[in-house]
Amino acid sequence: MTPSMGSGSDLAARLRVAYGWTGDVRVEPGRRGAEGRVWRVTAGGRQYALKEVVGAPPAAAAVAAQVDLMQRAAAAGVRVAASHPDRAGRHVIPGDDGSWLRLYDWVDVRPIEPSACGARSLGVLLARLHRSAPACGSEPGGGVPSRWYDRAPDLTSWSPLCTSGAWWCDRLTARLAELPLLCERVTPTDPQRCLSCHRDLHPENVLVEASGALVVVDWDDVGPAQPGRELAKLVFDWFCDGPAFDLQAARELYSAYIDEGGPGRVVEASDFSMLVAARLNFLRLQLRIALDPHASREHRAWADQEIDEALRILPTPRQLGEALEAFSDVH
Template structure:
């Protein structure tokens, strides 16, 4: 904390409290006198300068369009990404007292659909990643069959369940394909329930913009429907319909009109499952990361969609005016 205090020029004592963690980092709530901040400790590769610049620019556009999100803070030297003496990467944001959105509340699907439409309406075109690379294959490519050999034969407690799910992958992944670069816009690319939260008044707040980059709006919409309203292999088609119709009413530009529109959903879910499976059996991974991976594998296996669910949702969206 001494390094952070010096970097941001705080005179007050700083107290840190552990907050939530995700795949890419741990959040700490900092109290510096009366001020409160969210400090993110980054586990993986740090964001590039291009990504941070794109994030800040889009955050301004989104905020102007009425989207609520925590502000990012630079240190005294204008840096939004800091490196501690021991090599830890850090970013600082405003702290907000937030809670999970009530999934079963009647208004939730419409509020989410309107929020996503607002994000997509204000998003500029973006044909490449912020650092100039082609669009990340994480969102439109799936692992080859042989990539699963080591984890499926690991003997881990989840290996048998994984083998059962691998049996459906050829059918599930058949339509996964890259999107047309001409239709890509800036997207959050990680709008699941841990990244869209409610403030004390019930307003929606979007957090964790580390995955921002190019995506087809219809594909992000398809993924969001499943992120929010499909769990334990049960898809809430009524809630999905409510979210989709609200998005369309709010003039969101994306549509779900063909099987390939589920590419982002399927590819990101399958790639995440493989990465966490590898972490869980890696003897050189930190224990905290292996333990977290074990929990994530359980959830990833549970929420992996089925071909039937994709077909049902596509049928629903095609009937929406």
């Protein structure tokens, strides 16, 4: 079921109070998803993006970590859409009917296909993010680094999913033989080697302006990660689409990252831990949603789409070895 969003006039009134705006405030509906919507706001001669989401708001510590990294990244030359606090200093404010609101700069951007994105530009972007990031050995608010990024699902958890009779069972079964080799690459994160990282730099979260500048969006997953592991994940997120692995682009990205002073390196199998663990955890989550009789039809349909892609892009042990070989003399 699609959530109920506030009206433009209601939101305009709420924003006037929260931000102290006077005069004309226009709120126009934008893209809507399963859990929220982005509105285009015009006030005081400026344009903003208002994110409205239904559900529990992010913790204050998580928001503080996101804002800190965004500001550091912007100072290092990374293009971001700045998050704006209200008059009380809050970056997240309550909306209507259990929703919450967050205001950003409006940036005119468009998606970019990996094949059209300069690999060197991506390498420079990640190097600047990592060079500007503070050391960070715990999740925002405390706690060890999230197991999502360094613990693969137990191998025994996959077999029951393969006997459900769903359309994807044969494809999942075909990948099971490789899972032990993939999971061998996954080792615990070393908090002493972690920086505050974006952790979700796939092609939907790095967009492009008309000028050609790359813009990083959706900082909701900021937290600790080893920079080499995020680097390895970025390479596969952008340049490995199933069997098609652009090793030349991967090498160019890696070389540009090092030339720009990025601190991470991909030199051993465990450097793919974040890639493998995140891909497998996401796939298992979507499989469970697709089989959940209590999930809405829309969420199950969305999970089916995600499963199709997740099975296609799940890396193979051979591809990890090819990447290590390609990077071996770029140090």
